[in-house]
Amino acid sequence: MNKNHYLIIFFLAFGIFGLITMEMGVIGVLPQVAQKFHISTSQAGILVSIFAFIVALSGPFLTLLTSGINRKVILLTAILVFAISNIVYAFTTKFEVMLAFRIIPAIFHPVFLSIALATAAQLVPADKSIKAVNRVFLGLSAGFAFGVPVTSYFADKISLEAAFLFGAVISFITFIGILVWLPSMPIKDKMSFGNQLSLLRKTKVWIANMAVVFFHATMFAVYSYFAEYLGQITRMNGSWISIMLLVFGVTMIVGNFLFGNFLHKSMKKTVILFPLLYTAIYLFVYFFGSYFLPMAFIVFIWGAVHSGGIIISQALLMAESKEAPEFGNSLYVSFSNVGIALGPLIGGWFISHLGLHQLIWSGIMFALLTFLSVILITAISRASHGRNAIGNQD
Numbered sequence: 001m002n003k004n005h006y007l008i009i010f011f012l013a014f015g016i017f018g019l020i021t022m023e024m025g026v027i028g029v030l031p032q033v034a035q036k037f038h039i040s041t042s043q044a045g046i047l048v049s050i051f052a053f054i055v056a057l058s059g060p061f062l063t064l065l066t067s068g069i070n071r072k073v074i075l076l077t078a079i080l081v082f083a084i085s086n087i088v089y090a091f092t093t094k095f096e097v098m099l100a101f102r103i104i105p106a107i108f109h110p111v112f113l114s115i116a117l118a119t120a121a122q123l124v125p126a127d128k129s130i131k132a133v134n135r136v137f138l139g140l141s142a143g144f145a146f147g148v149p150v151t152s153y154f155a156d157k158i159s160l161e162a163a164f165l166f167g168a169v170i171s172f173i174t175f176i177g178i179l180v181w182l183p184s185m186p187i188k189d190k191m192s193f194g195n196q197l198s199l200l201r202k203t204k205v206w207i208a209n210m211a212v213v214f215f216h217a218t219m220f221a222v223y224s225y226f227a228e229y230l231g232q233i234t235r236m237n238g239s240w241i242s243i244m245l246l247v248f249g250v251t252m253i254v255g256n257f258l259f260g261n262f263l264h265k266s267m268k269k270t271v272i273l274f275p276l277l278y279t280a281i282y283l284f285v286y287f288f289g290s291y292f293l294p295m296a297f298i299v300f301i302w303g304a305v306h307s308g309g310i311i312i313s314q315a316l317l318m319a320e321s322k323e324a325p326e327f328g329n330s331l332y333v334s335f336s337n338v339g340i341a342l343g344p345l346i347g348g349w350f351i352s353h354l355g356l357h358q359l360i361w362s363g364i365m366f367a368l369l370t371f372l373s374v375i376l377i378t379a380i381s382r383a384s385h386g387r388n389a390i391g392n393q394d
Helices: 003-028 030-037 046-065 071-091 095-122 126-157 160-181 193-201 203-223 226-232 238-265 267-288 292-319 325-354 356-393
Strands: none
Touching (some): 003 071, 003 160, 046 325, 071 160, 095 126, 126 238, 203 292, 226 356
């Protein structure tokens, strides 16, 4: 990989860092948003849910519609929309306008992410594509680790406007980097809609989509209530919860490199063992979550494992989507958001009906469903290879 390739991948990762900061940073400033527009926090929460809903709904369709357009043009257009949206958040005085500018960037979100991942993979030899994609995913982990808390910090210590302008600055820097370093990428051999949609005729693609849902539901069923769990079960105060959130985010970055290497060495073993590892983490949380020091250590490990689920599930789906990688990435973005929505929903049901401590079992349930879906894909692959071997002998 030459120097230019490193710079391009850096700016692609930085763009995703800004994207996650824009998407998830709102969570940390909902009280300030509610105060600014004189609405309830639950009403302000629509800003979060509408974004995820639009991403899940529009991803594959927008990727198909833009499949014939120069990749550089699409990336620049998307990142410019992200920058403008953050500026609108900072200065609008109408909640309806802010809500509209959550919908617009959400439409571009899956297109930017899927093209960024596919571009990183194309820049390097095939045997190094997983590592290149992993480096771009580093921006996602960094968004959780630093983008979200920095946005919250700016809103608390400076102003809500400063918090959103922070996201705008990230997007503008990314825009300049992509403009300068990424060469023009016109589509020479446009893949037809029919060829891209043919992915949907593959049984293993649908099982992989299901696995992506379960992977993310496993992670977010419990993580969505992370602060509440630490406060009520572990009895940490606000300062310690903030420290744990930072530790979780930083170890996500470590886990990004760690699981990227595991995937490079053996994708099959990594995919199969991951849900079992997450089940073990949750069992430790369940039995030791009420103890301060053990829980602090568990959070350190938990964050690293959490980021593994993001890159492992993407690698699993892309292994079945090699014919149309951008469309496959758009499916990943859509179905991962389904999991992100489903996990907290089921986790909330466990809390309301069984209590906060029993929340952990919702994560374990999804981890076991993830394991079963992975085993199913493996079994189908073995059967397919067996039939091919018999056919070759004939």
